[in-house]
Amino acid sequence: MSALQGQGDQSEHLSVLIAHIVQELRGTVLHSQLKRAAQFQAGKPNIHLSDLKKEVHSALVETGWERKLRNAVYKHMVLYPQMNHPSSSGEHCKEPLSYIRKSQSNWEKRILKSLNSMCTELSVPLARKRPLQEQKELKMKWNELGTDEPDLSAFRPVYAPKDFLDVLMTLKNPNCNSSHENKSMVHTWGLIQMPFKIKTMKELRDQYWELTMTESQTGVDDLSEIAADVYETERTKLGKKVLQAGHSPLAQQFSKKGCPATQRCDLWAQILGVTSDDIDKLYYEQLKSYVFQHDLLVDSLIYKDIKLTATNDDNYFVFEDYLYQALLVFSRDTHVLKHFANSSATPAKSYIRGKLGMEEYAVVYPPNGVIPFHGFSMFVSPLCYVYHDPVRLYFIFRELYMRYFFRLHNISSHPQGIVALSILFESLLQTHQPQLFYHLREIGAQPLRIAFKWIMRAFSGFLASDQLLLLWDRILAYNSLEILPVLAMAIFAFRRVNLMEVTTFSAADAVMADLTGLKLVPLLQVAIFSSQR
Template identity: 35%
Template sequence: MTSGNTSKQNKIVEIILQSEMGYSIKNKIHNSLPDHFESKQALKDKMKTLLSNAEIKQSICNEIYRFNSKYKVNQGKEEVDYLLEAQKKWEEQLIKSINTIASERGKPLAAPMGDHDVANFRRKWKSLGTEMNEDTNYKPIYSQKDLFAYLCKIRNPNYKEFVMGQETRGTLGLIKIPLATIDIKELQNQFIDLSLDRSHIGVEQADNSNTNPIEEQVVLALSAASTSSLIPVALRACRFGVTPSLRCTLWPLALDIDLESRKGQIEFINLEKDVLTNSLLLDQIFINDVKSNSANDDNYFVFEDPTLQVLLCAARDYKMMSMYTHSNASPLKCVNKLIDGGQEIVAYPPSGLIPMYGVSYFISPLCYVFSHHWKIYSTFTAMYTRYFHKLTVISTDTNSILSLSKHFEMLLIEKHPMLFLHLISCGIQPLKFAFRWMTCAFAGYLEAEQVLLLWDRIIGFKSLLLLPIAATAIFEFRSSNLMQVQRSEEAEAVLYNLNHVAIIPLIQQFLFVPNQLLI
């Protein structure tokens, strides 16, 4: 064993021993040991027996998994200067937008409510969606179109887009910077568990009159994973899709969150109290987003109240700031005008959750999985801080929206070059359509169960690369119709309705079925 591996192993042991779980294990062992032993060997044998306890072994395995996950994050590469600058300028635009809203409305960024307003808001809380109205004077801080236009303008100052008068393969699309991408062969290896020879939930459709034996075996494996209490086992299980009845058990385990503790419920109640007593300038923007998007969607309109309640609580949760720890982005620093006429610079909103247009779509699908608001909330914050936050960040990180956009264009060029060239020759940029799907992880476009089946795999593989793969797979699925279009409006008609699209089979076909247009 190398010295590096030994050092890492010792670090893991040290962390486990100093953790709350470590103290619990030591106390459990101490209380189980008799006062005297005949020999040191007898003591060692007794301790080995105690450490073989299934519950203790599960706890240790999970602690090792957590350490390895943090270790990999901390080994991340440094960002390139021009993308750091691009992210900084983008944040300056968002700060300007928030300060402009505050100035135009003549309101502080945050303020305590009066007793009358508190009582009125508390009365509305249980039916918040129907009680609160949309105010069109409050515009989103930014929309997908804004971010899309900004990303398309980014350039590497040291990179030549043209070689001998010819546009290079790397600049055929709208993302003009030379980001490293993963080709289809590499993706096949990375997502081998999606191959056609594996059994998946959401692919084999059971006959209504007969049990599907293949899907039945997957369900048995999922049930075993949900009772194992092991994070890696739950993650692996999610790669094959999860039945609706088991998501509420497997997702929290795979995301390493405890939804059964009283602590999480109390934290959510305290956030609710904060919403009911302190107003944020951006609250109305969050309300507008729910009204315009998820509450206006046939899949999610019944969840308007919990979606809005969770979103308003999330805006105030400072713990969400953890998403900036290993991110190219920074919390927005805005000017808050005080009652006495002074002003202060504060991180805003308090959670760092920027109300981009469509943000409510990250919450509504979770209402199908959990019935309690605090469970919806805890799952949303876990998924957003680990994954969906990256859909707002300009970075070379493979999971950032910039890299995902580049991956989409390169995958479409690699698998369907003729389709790509046909579309751009007609003035149609494929990324324009794929971008809006990816920035909301397909919620609001695919049917709710298809979104959840896709999110199963995002959790299981711990990767957002499935978003550009799914987007390219849809283009492949509609390729025969797209080859006939001549105008953007016609492409819009072909790609507008994604109802009845079974997304996992399309991903499998794209990755593992050869195509005659592949060059």
């Protein structure tokens, strides 16, 4: 393709992107607010008709509306980074590789089947309207749902990380014949054999250069014996300025070195473009009323998951009730469906009783289209250390899910998807710790078997709570999940000596069982910057 053509392509893409964003913004609250602000400016007496446009524009800049618009545009650009050619089909936008599409759809079928069989086995409906009395009772105990002990022994999580990994291991690119002699081209020692392009350590080093040891970091310098106070004060002062500017990319840049604990809540909200105003509160209340009205099968799954994970976790058990308040509401939120435009996944459908198979009676189930897996509630738990208000907690979680976490439990070829992240982990470990990888593989302890659950849960429940927040700082700041496999690799390298001594999978697993003592930033620094390969 000639350079000229490439340019043309690019400008075409740009115009598609602009059209898309304009479309998205039209009809939002911001749109009407901007309009009103512009009208107000235009109505001022000292405005001349001749330079109306210019005057109004500069007034909007001065009053901060332009910054808000910029943030909104930025948010959309982050959410839809790859605009496909306008003539490509919808399914192509979701996932360009047809064999991946097929795998994902098979996986969804399996989940649905298991959900349906649970329904039949336990003879519970997917959804039912609650009698008025029950609605009232639920309303009464909304703040203490954890004290409720429904019998959930018959329920089981639909799938766990292990099941998902087993599926990923069977993925095969049909265009890549493994019997060929160019086997070595693709094949690694790892579990996932897919020819995806992933970053090298050199590229990661460029991407994460702010983490280098010569730069001071929150999570290191605020804890050191020397001048921690000075660092902390300076950092917080700068953070205040960043927050005042109200600019998403700026907050993102600032957070690359970690958020000061006090400012994390606002910085994250600014990066994610989450405002939680009165309209959001109303919206949340509306969702809550949906929870009161209907009982869904997924509610039991959410209950079960919280009881199995967070309730038993000594870092998170105190927040149990907050988790119900976030996750039950989440399952009713149809706004979440929007992220499917960007995801290889398709929401499950169910049919009104007696109308099975008739498209016009199909409804998305659950309403948000997301069927939780074992450990799903751990995506919310760490946020309870940052957000005290359940409404704000909810919207932050929703945005994090729609931006990042959905990629961790769907099969796709996206560079941020779980498949690519798994391959990245295996390739980094093979390149930088070949001896260790070889040893573990020989004793039947494939590293990914241990690391997969860490990555799939974004390390929630594995790291100490403060270290986890520092990790998620980086996910938001770099707008990338690639830090997860990098960290997983770093942990393997760090525990190398102990791992080299073990001779069984269970022994290796035991070495990696407790990660709570680890310090995130130094670990990442050593992994990314010490090897100059």
